[in-house]
Amino acid sequence: METKADNMLGVQVTKFAVFNETEENYHRSVHISIVHWMSSHIVILILLLLMIVWFWFFGDRDDLAYTLAQVNKKQSTNESGHSVHAHETQKDFKHTHSQTGYRKASVYTSNEMVQTENVDGDNNVEIRTFDECLDIFKTQKSAEQLNDNEVLMLVKSNHIKPYMLEKCVNNPERGVGLRRKIIATQSNLTEALIELPYIGYDYSKVLGTNCENVIGYVAVPVGVAGPLLVDDAFYQVPMATTEGCLVASTNRGCRALTICGGVITKVVDDGMTRGPVVRFSSVTTASEAKMWMDNPEKFKIIKSAFDSTSRFARLTKLLVRIAGRYLFIRFTASTGDAMGMNMLSKGTEKSLKIIGGYFPDMEVLSLSGNFCSDKKPAAVNWIEGRGKYVVSEAIVPSKIVTEVLKTTVAALVDVNISKNLMGSAIAGSIGGNNAHAANIVTAVYIATGQDPAQNVASSNCMTLMEACGEDLYVSCTMPSVEIGTVGGGTSLPGQSACLEMLGVRGANSQTPGANAKRLARILCATVLAGELSLMSALTAGHLVKSHMIHNRSAPSIQNLESEPSESNRQFTNCVS
Numbered sequence: 001m002e003t004k005a006d007n008m009l010g011v012q013v014t015k016f017a018v019f020n021e022t023e024e025n026y027h028r029s030v031h032i033s034i035v036h037w038m039s040s041h042i043v044i045l046i047l048l049l050l051m052i053v054w055f056w057f058f059g060d061r062d063d064l065a066y067t068l069a070q071v072n073k074k075q076s077t078n079e080s081g082h083s084v085h086a087h088e089t090q091k092d093f094k095h096t097h098s099q100t101g102y103r104k105a106s107v108y109t110s111n112e113m114v115q116t117e118n119v120d121g122d123n124n125v126e127i128r129t130f131d132e133c134l135d136i137f138k139t140q141k142s143a144e145q146l147n148d149n150e151v152l153m154l155v156k157s158n159h160i161k162p163y164m165l166e167k168c169v170n171n172p173e174r175g176v177g178l179r180r181k182i183i184a185t186q187s188n189l190t191e192a193l194i195e196l197p198y199i200g201y202d203y204s205k206v207l208g209t210n211c212e213n214v215i216g217y218v219a220v221p222v223g224v225a226g227p228l229l230v231d232d233a234f235y236q237v238p239m240a241t242t243e244g245c246l247v248a249s250t251n252r253g254c255r256a257l258t259i260c261g262g263v264i265t266k267v268v269d270d271g272m273t274r275g276p277v278v279r280f281s282s283v284t285t286a287s288e289a290k291m292w293m294d295n296p297e298k299f300k301i302i303k304s305a306f307d308s309t310s311r312f313a314r315l316t317k318l319l320v321r322i323a324g325r326y327l328f329i330r331f332t333a334s335t336g337d338a339m340g341m342n343m344l345s346k347g348t349e350k351s352l353k354i355i356g357g358y359f360p361d362m363e364v365l366s367l368s369g370n371f372c373s374d375k376k377p378a379a380v381n382w383i384e385g386r387g388k389y390v391v392s393e394a395i396v397p398s399k400i401v402t403e404v405l406k407t408t409v410a411a412l413v414d415v416n417i418s419k420n421l422m423g424s425a426i427a428g429s430i431g432g433n434n435a436h437a438a439n440i441v442t443a444v445y446i447a448t449g450q451d452p453a454q455n456v457a458s459s460n461c462m463t464l465m466e467a468c469g470e471d472l473y474v475s476c477t478m479p480s481v482e483i484g485t486v487g488g489g490t491s492l493p494g495q496s497a498c499l500e501m502l503g504v505r506g507a508n509s510q511t512p513g514a515n516a517k518r519l520a521r522i523l524c525a526t527v528l529a530g531e532l533s534l535m536s537a538l539t540a541g542h543l544v545k546s547h548m549i550h551n552r553s554a555p556s557i558q559n560l561e562s563e564p565s566e567s568n569r570q571f572t573n574c575v576s
C-alpha cells in the first residue's frame with residue numbers, strides 16, 4: 001500500500017506505510033527524498049547555466065532575455081502572490097535589442113503587458129508632499145523628476161492634463177503607461193486593458209502627427225500577395241487584414257497575372273480636392289463671384305495665393321457650383337508625394353481670404369462644404385476624379401484561366417456583366433461596378449499608412465472583362481485613389497517598412513509625386529488581381545468552400561458554435 005504526503009519544501013515524499021515500519025526507517029526515507037530532490041534541481045540548474053552560455057554566444061539574446069524575464073516573473077509571482085512590475089521587465093527588453101521592443105511586444109502574454117495591476121502607482125515608492133511636487137513641476141516646467149505616484153497626484157489635482165502626460169514627463173512611453181493607469185482606475189478598465197499592448201512602440205513618431213490620448217496600439221496581421229508583375233517590375237504587396245481568404249485570393253490573382261506577362265497601368269489624372277461652401281447676400285453677388293472665379297485671369301490670382309502655401313501643392317482647377325446665394329467651390333491641386341488633404345485645406349483657406357478681398361459680402365460657412373467630397377460616398381469623385389485617376393489592364397490566356405483560376409473565359413465575362421454591371425445598376429450603385437476593390441484598397445491602405453477612412457472613394461472601381469479571341473481581357477478603372485507616400489501614417493515604423501517593400505517610401509527626390517503615383521499604379525494592379533480571383537471563385541462556386549477553410553477554422557470561432565455544422569466540421573478536418 002502506498003500513500004503520499006507533501007512536506008514543507010513542496011516535495012512529495014512517498015511514505016511506505018508498512019505495518020512494522022520503525023521511526024528510524026521513516027526519517028531515512030525522508031532524507032533520501034530530500035537528497036533526490038536537491039540533486040535533480042542541481043542538474044536542472046547546471047542545464048540552465050549551459051543554456052545561458054549557449055544562448056549568449058550562439059543564440060538570439062533577445063529571446064534569452066525574454067525567457068529569463070519569464071523565469072523572474074514566475075519567481076516574483078510565487079513570492080509576492082502577484083505579477084512583477086511589467087514596465088521594468090519590458091524596458092529591459094527595449095535596451096537589450098533596439099529593434100525588438102516592437103517585435104517582443106507582440107509576443108507578450110497578457111500579464112506581461114498589463115500596466116494596470118497597480119493602478120494607484122507603486123506603493124513602495126516614497127511620495128513627496130503635494131507642495132514639493134508642484135514646486136518641482138513648476139520650477140522645472142516638467143514632471144520628469146517626479147515618480148509615477150507624484151505625477152498621478154498632480155493629474156488628480158488638475159495641474160497636469162491627462163492628454164499632456166507624454167510632454168510633461170518628457171517620455172512618450174511613460175506618458176502612455178500613466179494614462180492607462182488613470183483610465184483603468186477611473187473607468188474600472190484594468191481587465192479590459194490587459195490585452196491592449198503598448199510597450200515597444202515608437203510614440204515619438206505618433207505625437208503631433210497621428211493620434212492623441214494614446215493608450216496603446218492594435219496589431220493587425222500583414223500578409224503578402226505576390227510577386228505581381230506591374231509595368232515590368234515585380235512587387236510583393238503587403239496587405240493588413242483580418243479577413244481570412246483575402247490574401248490567398250489576391251495572391252492567386254497575382255500568380256495568374258504574373259505568369260501571363262503582368263499588368264499594364266497608367267495614371268491619367270492627379271488632383272486632390274477641397275470644396276468649401278460660401279454664402280453671399282444675394283444670387284446677384286453670388287453669380288458675379290462665380291463668373292469672376294471662372295475667368296482664367298482671376299484664376300491666376302487665386303492660384304498664386306494657393307501655391308504660396310506649399311512647396312509641392314499646385315492649384316490646377318476650380319469647379320464652381322451655385323445653389324441660390326450659396327457657392328460650392330471645388331479646389332483641385334496636385335500634391336507631390338502626399339495624399340494632400342492638409343495641403344488642400346491650407347491652400348484653400350488662403351485662397352478664400354484673397355477672394356473675400358474682392359467680395360466683401362462673401363461669408364465662409366465651412367472650409368469643407370462636402371463638394372470635395374472626402375470620406376463620404378459621392379458621385380462627384382466618380383465623375384470628376386479625386387486624387388489619382390488610375391487604370392490597369394491585362395490579357396490572361398484561357399489556359400491560365402482554367403489552370404490557375406479554375407474557371408473559363410466565357411463564365412468570367414458572363415458573370416462580370418450580370419454581377420458587376422447589371423447587378424450594381426440594379427443596386428443603384430455609384431462607383432461600385434466591381435466585386436471587392438474595397439477589400440484590397442483597405443488592406444493595402446492599412447499596411448502602408450494611408451488614411452483608412454479614405455477607402456470610401458478610393459475603392460470606386462469599374463471592372464471590365466471581355467473575350468479577346470480565346471483569352472480574357474480584363475481592366476480596372478479607379479478614378480479617385482486618395483494615396484500618398486509622405487504625411488499621415490506613412491512614416492510610422494511598420495507602415496514605412498511596407499512602403500519600403502514596394503520601393504516607394506517617402507518623397508521622391510528627383511520627381512516629387514512619382515512615388516505616390518507608383519503606389520497608386522501598384523494598388524490598381526493588385527485590385528485587378530483581387531477582382532480576377534474572386535470573380536473566378538464566384539463563377540466556379542468556390543466562395544463558401546474557400547471561406548470555410550481560410551476564414552472560419554480558428555478555434556476561437558469554432559468555440560462560438562456549440563454544435564459545429566456538418567460543413568464546418570468537414571472543412572476544419574480538411575485543414576488540420
Ligand SMILES: CC(C)(COP(=O)([O-])OP(=O)([O-])OC[C@H]1O[C@@H](n2cnc3c(N)ncnc32)[C@H](O)[C@@H]1OP(=O)([O-])[O-])[C@@H](O)C(=O)NCCC(=O)NCCSC(=O)C[C@@](C)(O)CC(=O)[O-]
Nearest residue numbers: 245246247248249251252255406435436533534537542546
Ligand atoms: C482561396 C482561393 C484562392 C483558393 O483557390 P484555389 O484555386 O482552390 O487554390 P489552389 O490551392 O489551387 O492555389 C492557387 C493559387 O492561389 C494562391 N493561394 C492559395 N492558397 C493560398 C494561401 N493559403 N495563401 C496564399 N496564397 C494562396 C497561390 O498563388 C496558389 O498558387 P500556387 O502558389 O500554389 O501555385 C480561392 O477559392 C478564392 O480566391 N476564393 C475567393 C475568396 C475571396 O476572394 N474572398 C474575398 C472576400 S469576399 C467579400 O468580402 C466581398 C463580397 C463577396 O461580399 C463582394 C461581392 O458582393 O461580390
Ligand SMILES: NC(=O)C1=CN([C@@H]2O[C@H](COP(=O)(O)OP(=O)(O)OC[C@H]3O[C@@H](n4cnc5c(N)ncnc54)[C@H](OP(=O)(O)O)[C@@H]3O)[C@@H](O)[C@H]2O)C=CC1
Nearest residue numbers: 310311312336337338339340341342343451487488507512
Ligand atoms: N485637414 C484635413 O482636412 C484632412 C486631413 N487629413 C489628414 O491629413 C494627413 C495627410 O495630409 P497631407 O497634406 O497629405 O500630408 P501632410 O499634412 O503631412 O503634408 C505633407 C508635408 O510633407 C511635405 N513634403 C515633403 N516632401 C514632399 C513631397 N515630395 N510631396 C509632397 N509633400 C512633401 C509638405 O511640404 P509643404 O509644407 O511644402 O507642403 C508638407 O509639409 C493625414 O494624416 C490625413 O489623415 C485627412 C482628411 C482631411
